Amino acid sequence: MLSNFSLLKLVAIPSLCIALFCTVLFAQTNSTSDTITGLTESSGFTYNNFVSGNFKAQYEGRWGEDEDDHDMYEYLRFKTKDFFNNKVTIAGSGRLSEDLDGHESKDGAFRDILDTYDRSYNGRLYYLYADIKNPVIEQSNLRLGRQYQYSVETILFDGAKYEQQLGPINTYVFGGMRTSQYSSTYFDTVAGSGVSVRPFMDTITNLDYVRIIDDNYIDDEVGFNLWQRIYEDLNFYGRYTVLNTLPKDFLVKLSWDKIDWDASLQLSYFRFLHSIAEQSNNISPFYQILGTFEPFDLISLTGYKGLGEKFGISSGVDYRSVIDKGDENTFNRDYNRTFFSFMVNNVLLQESKITFTVEYWNTKGVDHSADLGVDFDKKIGKFDVGAGTGYSLYKYNFDGSSGLESLLDSEYTRDIEQKINVRTYYMRVKYLLTKQSDVSLRWSSEVSDTDPETFHQLLLSYSTNF
Numbered sequence: 001m002l003s004n005f006s007l008l009k010l011v012a013i014p015s016l017c018i019a020l021f022c023t024v025l026f027a028q029t030n031s032t033s034d035t036i037t038g039l040t041e042s043s044g045f046t047y048n049n050f051v052s053g054n055f056k057a058q059y060e061g062r063w064g065e066d067e068d069d070h071d072m073y074e075y076l077r078f079k080t081k082d083f084f085n086n087k088v089t090i091a092g093s094g095r096l097s098e099d100l101d102g103h104e105s106k107d108g109a110f111r112d113i114l115d116t117y118d119r120s121y122n123g124r125l126y127y128l129y130a131d132i133k134n135p136v137i138e139q140s141n142l143r144l145g146r147q148y149q150y151s152v153e154t155i156l157f158d159g160a161k162y163e164q165q166l167g168p169i170n171t172y173v174f175g176g177m178r179t180s181q182y183s184s185t186y187f188d189t190v191a192g193s194g195v196s197v198r199p200f201m202d203t204i205t206n207l208d209y210v211r212i213i214d215d216n217y218i219d220d221e222v223g224f225n226l227w228q229r230i231y232e233d234l235n236f237y238g239r240y241t242v243l244n245t246l247p248k249d250f251l252v253k254l255s256w257d258k259i260d261w262d263a264s265l266q267l268s269y270f271r272f273l274h275s276i277a278e279q280s281n282n283i284s285p286f287y288q289i290l291g292t293f294e295p296f297d298l299i300s301l302t303g304y305k306g307l308g309e310k311f312g313i314s315s316g317v318d319y320r321s322v323i324d325k326g327d328e329n330t331f332n333r334d335y336n337r338t339f340f341s342f343m344v345n346n347v348l349l350q351e352s353k354i355t356f357t358v359e360y361w362n363t364k365g366v367d368h369s370a371d372l373g374v375d376f377d378k379k380i381g382k383f384d385v386g387a388g389t390g391y392s393l394y395k396y397n398f399d400g401s402s403g404l405e406s407l408l409d410s411e412y413t414r415d416i417e418q419k420i421n422v423r424t425y426y427m428r429v430k431y432l433l434t435k436q437s438d439v440s441l442r443w444s445s446e447v448s449d450t451d452p453e454t455f456h457q458l459l460l461s462y463s464t465n466f
Contacts, residue, residue: 058461354376
């Protein structure tokens with residue numbers, strides 16, 4: 001539960017940050033009439049199309065043996081056109097959720113974060129900020145409000161970010177109060193800066209720094225990135241990060257894309273260098289559930305080749321190895337995965353595509369076998385229908401996804417268990433109501449070696465763009 005102070009900060013800080021831009025704007029205009037230029041028909045648009053975005057309402061039902069759960073979600077995302085002399089835009093995104101059937105018991109299979117609140121409804125503000133172009137000098141931007149920072153880490157904070165371009169150099173600095181959708185952050189602060197330089201036409205380098213301070217930790221992280229075009233169709237990317245003076249990880253990737261041949265190839269190597277336990281939240285967001293992060297290697301090779309207009313093939317290999325075999329656990333394993341996909345477009349039916357996938361997993365303690373997946377999609381007038389089946393060696397229980405982010409919506413560590421040998425069957429239907437809106441249905445059923453062995457999910461949604 002958020003404290004009263006946390007709720008106040010959730011609402012007040014983004015609103016105060018956005019309100020601050022008025023001071024900056026009025027300081028640069030000669031009269032009130034100048035500041036509202038851009039909100040009249042003479043400027044090229046009216047209030048009717050001043051805001052664009054998307055609204056989505058979704059029902060989710062889940063069933064497993066004798067348990068079930070029913071929830072509703074409403075999502076809103078918007079962005080304004082430029083106003084105040086084409087200097088300002090405002091953007092926001094949020095979610096409202098309702099637990100329709102009351103709270104799950106603490107040992108319920110479908111218990112999630114919605115069952116921990118006093119009320120059956122909950123709101124989340126993902127971001128709400130104002131962008132001000134050239135607030136002080138040319139080629140600059142000031143962002144005020146709740147926002148994400150994507151650099152060394154993905155960080156959500158309430159505050160300000162200033163960006164400045166100086167010839168071939170781009171710089172930025174940011175700071176504010178760190179926020180989280182999953183835990184109370186109180187007076188946690190975050191600050192950072194970065195510089196991007198393009199010394200040559202085919203070379204870009206980035207240096208980023210972030211500091212997070214909470215009640216227990218002060219974490220400093222530095223990241224260095226390099227993009228290099230080696231040849232016309234060959235590109236290199238490298239990243240190296242340091243956390244609190246110790247090397248954290250590095251990644252190198254080679255990408256070859258030959259458009260004339262309709263072919264591509266990617267090879268990457270990632271190494272996680274040192275064990276990381278609890279840090280200042282976002283640096284290790286899954287620590288309480290997954291435990292200490294231990295060093296590992298991951299090598300991936302994937303490729304694609306088109307065979308005319310109607311056919312294509314894709315294949316790849318993933319090799320993951322825990323450096324110290326004694327560090328293997330439920331969520332940190334060695335594995336080898338190989339797959340091959342064959343794609344067919346508009347052969348038997350027009351506006352249709354079908355993909356066949358064969359994959360092989362080799363993991364200690366799990367039976368080795370080849371598995372088949374099929375995905376079919378067909379457009380019929382205003383309908384888009386699809387069906388298929390797929391295999392996953394690992395998934396996480398009862399969320400319909402294998403994404404780690406969903407784990408944070410579980411209240412207790414014991415609620416999380418790894419599903420093994422998961423076969424998923426699904427069907428989907430989407431109907432276009434207008435050019436801007438649609439309704440959709442998706443049903444999926446999973447069969448696994450983990451109790452309950454059968455799990456069903458139904459998603460019904462309405463979406464409209466404005």
